[in-house]
Amino acid sequence: MKAAATPDLVRCAVGAAANAQDLLGDAELLAAAGRRPRAYALAALAVEEAGKAASVAALAMMPVSLRAQAPAGRLLEWHQLKLISGMLIAAVPPGTRTRTMAAQFTAMAPERVAEILDNAQTLGQDQDRLKQRGLYVDIDRSGQVRLPSEVTVADVAAQLRQARRAVSSASVLLDPRTPAFLANPPAEAIELWRALVSALADTGYGRTPRAAAGVWVEAVRRLRERLS
Numbered sequence: 001m002k003a004a005a006t007p008d009l010v011r012c013a014v015g016a017a018a019n020a021q022d023l024l025g026d027a028e029l030l031a032a033a034g035r036r037p038r039a040y041a042l043a044a045l046a047v048e049e050a051g052k053a054a055s056v057a058a059l060a061m062m063p064v065s066l067r068a069q070a071p072a073g074r075l076l077e078w079h080q081l082k083l084i085s086g087m088l089i090a091a092v093p094p095g096t097r098t099r100t101m102a103a104q105f106t107a108m109a110p111e112r113v114a115e116i117l118d119n120a121q122t123l124g125q126d127q128d129r130l131k132q133r134g135l136y137v138d139i140d141r142s143g144q145v146r147l148p149s150e151v152t153v154a155d156v157a158a159q160l161r162q163a164r165r166a167v168s169s170a171s172v173l174l175d176p177r178t179p180a181f182l183a184n185p186p187a188e189a190i191e192l193w194r195a196l197v198s199a200l201a202d203t204g205y206g207r208t209p210r211a212a213a214g215v216w217v218e219a220v221r222r223l224r225e226r227l228s
Contacts, residue, residue: 009060010179016053017173020046024160024167031156037148040156041134043163048079050163050170051086057173058193061185070197081212086166088116088216102192102223113220117213188227195222 004012023046030039055075059067074081132138138146172178199218203211 004059006060006183007179009056010182013053013056013060013182014173014178016049016056017167017170020049020053020167020170023049024163027160027163031160036153036156037134037151039134040151040159041131043156043159044083044131044134046163047086047159047166048082049086050166051082051084051088052076053170053173054085055082057182058196060182061189062193062197063190066190066194066197069201071200074200075196078212080209081215084117084209084212084216086170087162102186102188110224114217117217117220191226192219192223195219195226198222 023042027039027042027046030036030042059070059072059075062070076082133146134148134151137148140146196215196219199215199222203215203218
């Protein structure tokens with residue numbers, strides 16, 4: 001992926017944003033039909049796809065030298081990181097660009113950033129668990145049988161709200177001006193992704209929501225240091 005040309009990465013990011021919209025639309029239809037478990041699973045996938053759209057857009061904005069260093073596998077295939085990233089962009093007002101996202105991180109009090117990421121970590125754990133429950137019958141560690149039918153109306157409603165916010169934020173990539181923006185991003189956007197690549201390179205190989213949130217905590221810390 002990181003060896004792809006910038007125009008191809010832009011098309012991939014735009015395609016992922018559009019697919020996130022489609023996944024959300026399918027989840028809405030299933031929820032309206034009373035198909036709660038699959039509606040929940042697709043809504044969670046919509047959040048992940050929104051996070052993937054942001055990650056691919058990040059690769060597109062990186063200078064080639066930085067892109068070559070990026071751990072693209074973890075950036076694009078780590079489901080919990082994509083889930084956390086999707087929830088993180090859901091915290092950014094819809095319609096803003098990555099520049100605003102970077103600027104907001106530097107303007108926020110550290111306690112507020114920590115609160116957002118702590119909430120994302122908790123939600124990520126719940127969503128990852130319920131996404132699987134929405135698709136599969138299983139036996140948990142306590143020996144209880146878990147069924148898709150146990151996903152509640154409240155679970156679905158909360159996940160749909162989260163997915164709508166994430167998809168709305170990712171939809172900025174569908175703006176016709178996006179290719180030009182990604183090809184010539186502002187300096188603070190590049191610094192945000194540089195900090196994320198650095199944090200990913202230094203983290204371990206855990207694949208939990210806690211580890212994913214930790215990557216972002218470290219990335220925001222490094223971004224502040226670079227821009228201070």
